[in-house]
Amino acid sequence: MAIITISRQIGSLGTEIAKKLREDLGFNYLDKQSLDEELIQKYGIPEKKVERYDEKKPGFWDTFSSDKDSYIHFVKTAMYKFAQQGNCLIIGRGGQFVFKDLPGALHIRIIAPIALRLERIKKKYNYDDRLADQVLRHSDHDRAGFHKFFFHTNWDNTDLYDLVINTRLLSVEAAVQLIKDALESTGIMEQRVAQESKLADICLSQEVITSIIFMEKIPVQFLEVEALAASGVVTLRGATMTAEDMACCEAVTCKVPGVKEVINEMHYIPATYGTV
Structure with a gap:
């Protein structure tokens, strides 16, 4: 391909x-x-x-x-x-x-x-x-x-x-x-096999970002999503202003089709203002 x-x-x-x-x-x-x-x-x-x-x-x-x-x-x-x-x-x-x-x-x-x-x-x-x-x-x-x-x-x-x-x-x-x-x-x-695997990872990451930022509109700074579509493991990184928002990001990610496990490496900074 x-x-x-x-x-x-x-x-x-x-x-x-x-x-x-x-x-x-x-x-x-x-x-x-x-x-x-x-x-x-x-x-x-x-x-x-x-x-x-x-x-x-x-x-x-x-x-x-x-x-x-x-x-x-x-x-x-x-x-x-x-x-x-x-x-x-x-x-x-x-x-x-x-x-x-x-x-x-x-x-x-x-x-x-x-x-x-x-x-x-x-x-x-x-x-x-x-x-x-x-x-x-x-x-x-x-x-x-x-x-x-x-x-x-x-x-x-x-x-x-x-x-x-x-x-x-x-x-x-x-x-x-x-x-x-x-x-x-x-x-x-x-290079079809490597390409298909990488594309699947990228598309799953995009779906997670869509859910968190553009559908649920959770205020997150510097959101990074690393996805392994083959295993369904998704790692979240970034910062929120509350622990509740951080937990909400994980919950939303769990609902994305194809996600089986979420590794939450996010942290919250109460004094942080603005979103990305």
Whole structure:
């Protein structure tokens, strides 16, 4: 089982490459439209919130809003659940960071020179020079800001990627072949068992966080959840303002499907204010 994440600059042919790759490999495909539908319909995230944060640089006041925390939590949850379905392509949305430590994941970056990207944008959308330049710079600014805000990482950092493809001279077909060659040569497809186990652990952790923070809304600072899905053992770490809240976290966790044992390593600090 393989997960391919594709990060792309506007005008780099990244979207076209991803669609051709899906056609050739028959992988499941998660892009803006399908992810938005999942967030809105399954997780109940308001459409306005989805549009507000989707690959955009949030405004100053968003730094103090709890909306951003729920948004990125459910984005990650939806992406992890999607990946559990089997071979998949994840387009944008910080996939290279969300799956960075997961076995069987291949992270691709598609780029091109600015001048060539401008020409492609002008041709595709019938824009003049000024409008094409505005669109390109706005897109780069938003995507870089999205990654900086939610993942505290540099979108252009090549350390995040296994393969960076410059389409200055390469066609869509040539780029797709490079990715397929990388998929075969790296042995990504053979890491299925390790990937499935790790994904199961992550998904169980996400479910516990959802129950504690976003459903029961228990005030917890620095919540960390370590889950072993195979055994059903979940370890809780963090701080609460009362012993009752700490006990409530354990009780809520016990009710999450798949949890068989809870190791509570939380502590409470009465003088602590605010929640995370």
